[in-house]
Amino acid sequence: QVQLVESGGGLVQAGGSLRLSCTASGRTFSNYAMGWFRQAPGKEREFVARISGNGNIKYYGDSVKGRFTISRDNPKNTVYLQMNSLKPEDTAVYYCAADFSLLALRSAAAYWGQGTQVTVSS
DSSP states (O other), X not given: OOEEEEEOOEEEETTOOEEEEEEEESSOGGGSEEEEEEEOTTSOOEEEEEEOTTSOOEEEOTXXXXXXXXXXXXXXXXXXXXXXXXXXXXXXXXXXXXXXXXXXXXXXXXXXXOOEEEEEEO
């Protein structure tokens, strides 16, 4: 079992930045690929970014490429999402996710956090 707790959400103006954090407890953190998803009101859940267990492989959704960066600190059991050049359309609840499979994290995950709200004002 893995427990995931997100933090760092909030309200920011368009063009601003936020960094989300997700701290995991339970099993060996480096065994898990980690990811971020988001869901806006009335929309389906959207893949944002994912990272391999050792941090060497990263993938991003098309809508965030070049603006968001995923990273992880395995000794701290934490994954980060640095979000720059934020747009109003980035407004959503952001969820941290974990799975043994980096491939699976394209669209699903074995473990989910509770989510953190990000609101970008125009």
